[in-house]
Amino acid sequence: MELFLLLELPLLMAMVVFLPQKNSLRKIILLLTSSIHVFATISLWQYPRAVRFNSFLGFDAVSQLVLNCISLLFFVVSIYLIGYLDEKKRRSNRILISCLLGLLASMTLVMMSRHMGLLWIAIASSTLLSVPLVNYYRTPKSIEATWKYLLISSVGIALGLLGTLFLAISATSINTIFLDDILNNAAYLSPSWLKLSVIFLLVGYGTKMGLAPMHTWKPDTYGEAPSPIGALMSGAVTGCAFLAVLRVFQICFYAHLKEFVSPILILLGILSLGIAAVFILGQKDFKRMLGYSSVEHMGMLVLALGLGGGAIWASLFHMVNNTFAKGLIFLVSGNLNQIFRSRKIENIQGVIHRFPITGVCLIVGLLVITGFPPFGIFYSELLILKEALITHQYMVGLFYLLFLSVIFFGYARIILSMALGQPTEGHHQRVKKENFFMVVPLIILLFILFFVGILVPDAFYNLINEAIALLGGK
Amino acid sequence: MWLESALILIILFGIIILGNNRLSTMIQLLALQSLVLSITPLLIHPSIHAFTMTIVTIVLKVIVMPSLLFWAIRHVSIRREVQPLIGYGKTLLLGGFLMGVAFLISSKLDLPDKGMSNLLVPTAFSLVMIGFLLLVTRFKAITQVIGYLVMENGIFLFALLLLEKTPLLVEMGIFLDIFVGVLVMGIIINHINQEFGSASTVNLTNLRD
Numbered sequence: 001m002e003l004f005l006l007l008e009l010p011l012l013m014a015m016v017v018f019l020p021q022k023n024s025l026r027k028i029i030l031l032l033t034s035s036i037h038v039f040a041t042i043s044l045w046q047y048p049r050a051v052r053f054n055s056f057l058g059f060d061a062v063s064q065l066v067l068n069c070i071s072l073l074f075f076v077v078s079i080y081l082i083g084y085l086d087e088k089k090r091r092s093n094r095i096l097i098s099c100l101l102g103l104l105a106s107m108t109l110v111m112m113s114r115h116m117g118l119l120w121i122a123i124a125s126s127t128l129l130s131v132p133l134v135n136y137y138r139t140p141k142s143i144e145a146t147w148k149y150l151l152i153s154s155v156g157i158a159l160g161l162l163g164t165l166f167l168a169i170s171a172t173s174i175n176t177i178f179l180d181d182i183l184n185n186a187a188y189l190s191p192s193w194l195k196l197s198v199i200f201l202l203v204g205y206g207t208k209m210g211l212a213p214m215h216t217w218k219p220d221t222y223g224e225a226p227s228p229i230g231a232l233m234s235g236a237v238t239g240c241a242f243l244a245v246l247r248v249f250q251i252c253f254y255a256h257l258k259e260f261v262s263p264i265l266i267l268l269g270i271l272s273l274g275i276a277a278v279f280i281l282g283q284k285d286f287k288r289m290l291g292y293s294s295v296e297h298m299g300m301l302v303l304a305l306g307l308g309g310g311a312i313w314a315s316l317f318h319m320v321n322n323t324f325a326k327g328l329i330f331l332v333s334g335n336l337n338q339i340f341r342s343r344k345i346e347n348i349q350g351v352i353h354r355f356p357i358t359g360v361c362l363i364v365g366l367l368v369i370t371g372f373p374p375f376g377i378f379y380s381e382l383l384i385l386k387e388a389l390i391t392h393q394y395m396v397g398l399f400y401l402l403f404l405s406v407i408f409f410g411y412a413r414i415i416l417s418m419a420l421g422q423p424t425e426g427h428h429q430r431v432k433k434e435n436f437f438m439v440v441p442l443i444i445l446l447f448i449l450f451f452v453g454i455l456v457p458d459a460f461y462n463l464i465n466e467a468i469a470l471l472g473g474k
Numbered sequence: 475m476w477l478e479s480a481l482i483l484i485i486l487f488g489i490i491i492l493g494n495n496r497l498s499t500m501i502q503l504l505a506l507q508s509l510v511l512s513i514t515p516l517l518i519h520p521s522i523h524a525f526t527m528t529i530v531t532i533v534l535k536v537i538v539m540p541s542l543l544f545w546a547i548r549h550v551s552i553r554r555e556v557q558p559l560i561g562y563g564k565t566l567l568l569g570g571f572l573m574g575v576a577f578l579i580s581s582k583l584d585l586p587d588k589g590m591s592n593l594l595v596p597t598a599f600s601l602v603m604i605g606f607l608l609l610v611t612r613f614k615a616i617t618q619v620i621g622y623l624v625m626e627n628g629i630f631l632f633a634l635l636l637l638e639k640t641p642l643l644v645e646m647g648i649f650l651d652i653f654v655g656v657l658v659m660g661i662i663i664n665h666i667n668q669e670f671g672s673a674s675t676v677n678l679t680n681l682r683d
Contacts, residue, residue, distance in 0.1 A: 151618060154654075172636075193583060
């Protein structure tokens with residue numbers, strides 16, 4: 001039953017939405033499907049963590065953790081889209097909604113796949129399905145962004161396939177690349193091919209995650225895509241790619257290659273933080289800044305993985321918080337876009353005076369992604385630093401602190417002027433008050449961030465602990 | 475013996491593509507390379523499975539893809555590559571260097587199946603690198619797609635190592651062809667040439683910091 005609701009229903013609905021003539025009916029189908037998806041995800045909690053539907057499909061604690069994030073974020077975004085698409089009444093939203101539902105199905109497939117080849121297929125199809133979403137506006141700039149996204153991620157996908165093939169070559173003695181078989185027989189994998197495979201898989205899936213130096217598509221794509229799509233891509237699609245990286249890490253852990261993979265992950269992480277620090281500092285465009293912020297947080301995720309030990313807990317906790325924080329801030333940017341008709345930071349001033357809810361969400365969202373104390377990201381950033389220091393990797397710790405403080409400085413300037421500065425007249429005559437459907441999702445996300453980041457309920461805490469047990473964390 | 479000559483032919487076509495600037499010649503060379511490539515499964519393991527692979531690759535890589543590309547260059551009316559990032563001579567030298575690297579890497583790896591030609595892995599690595607080189611040094615959208623296809627041919631050769639062992643993986647490569655199809659469609663349907671004057675990615679530089 002869950003298998004049908006999670007995987008096949010969105011796929012079926014992706015075809016069904018072509019039938020109705022009315023845009024509003026399609027939006028209702030989207031909302032219904034995504035709420036059913038959330039319920040099915042929650043109902044998975046009643047089973048033991050390791051669910052197997054068949055040899056190809058199943059869940060473990062790691063994928064359940066990511067699935068919960070993705071499903072919730074998708075649901076929130078589908079509420080937001082009701083208000084957002086209203087603005088563009090004349091255009092048919094047929095392709096947009098069909099691709100969104102297909103994306104939901106393919107992301108679920110990423111979570112479910114217990115076969116490294118199937119995992120690759122799912123990631124590749126999620127890439128293909130997000131292309132029409134990025135190109136929704138069809139302006140010259142969005143075509144440019146789409147082309148860059150398509151080209152760079154197809155190279156990433158090709159490298160990922162190459163890595164998968166190398167993995168299969170290294171596994172010729174066991175003759176399968178089912179994840180469970182690989183993990184149980186990790187000692188029989190040929191080490192030289194496996195090392196090569198790990199490098200290619202990390203670069204390939206790292207491109208999808210947007211790690212430096214393969215991050216160049218990210219600011220362009222997030223800048224030009226519609227804001228709710230940006231929320232999904234930076235929150236959910238990167239989460240899928242991160243799950244693939246976690247699988248690679250898991251294989252390395254079982255094959256005793258941790259010493260080999262850790263320096264690569266640390267290097268990618270520090271490089272991403274450095275690139276983000278340089279470009280956030282002088283950024284004039286709000287959405288491009290969010291793109292670099294995503295590069296920063298993805299860098300932190302793999303850095304934490306590379307440090308290992310207690311930082312793996314931080315990595316997963318950070319991933320959950322980042323998903324919802326990015327969702328929140330991108331949806332806020334959608335509201336700002338409709339109010340100010342501009343993405344330039346200098347044009348967006350004094351939001352809180354005119355639009356209190358959006359303004360508060362903007363401040364909170366920016367505080368969360370900056371890693372300000374009460375929120376979860378602060379805690380995971382601290383844990384990462386602690387792990388770097390107790391494993392005596394002082395250079396890593398030093399660079400980490402340096403880049404984080406530069407990034408903090410960059411954010412602080414932006415937050416203060418955008419939220420609190422004096423509102424300039426004449427920009428927001430068109431929008432008198434905030435749209436109901438575009439405010440409710442923000443409040444839901446604020447609530448979730450508060451819930452998972454500050455309260456940390458026991459069930460959620462246990463889920464992360466079970467997940468890191470699979471990855472060799474403490 | 476036959477397999478080795480086929481592999482040498484494949485790599486030669488790759489190098490000629492690298493030194494060429496007429497798009498139609500490049501597409502023809504690519505089609506020839508793919509034709510030789512699609513016979514290799516039969517040379518490695520003559521079986522029903524290999525035969526179907528040959529048929530499918532001939533249809534996809536030799537007939538469908540080149541005609542799609544020809545259609546694209548007619549549609550956006552471009553004939554030649556603009557001045558590349560690195561000159562043609564230097565690109566060829568770099569290509570030769572990368573081939574050396576490919577042989578070096580392959581010598582470090584042990585083949586899973588001892589009976590296979592030991593040229594297979596270096597050829598595959600070289601093709602992937604040559605394709606990547608084309609992709610990063612050329613500006614025309616179509617040339618980048620050709621580079622991607624050369625890379626994909628290299629991946630196909632790797633997949634042949636697994637032809638008898640894990641057959642499902644070989645078919646996965648076909649999925650990659652869908653990607654290329656979408657890339658080409660992207661060029662045509664979105665009329666990159668109408669928006670920017672020519673299908674050159676040099677013009678796609680409005681988004682930057």
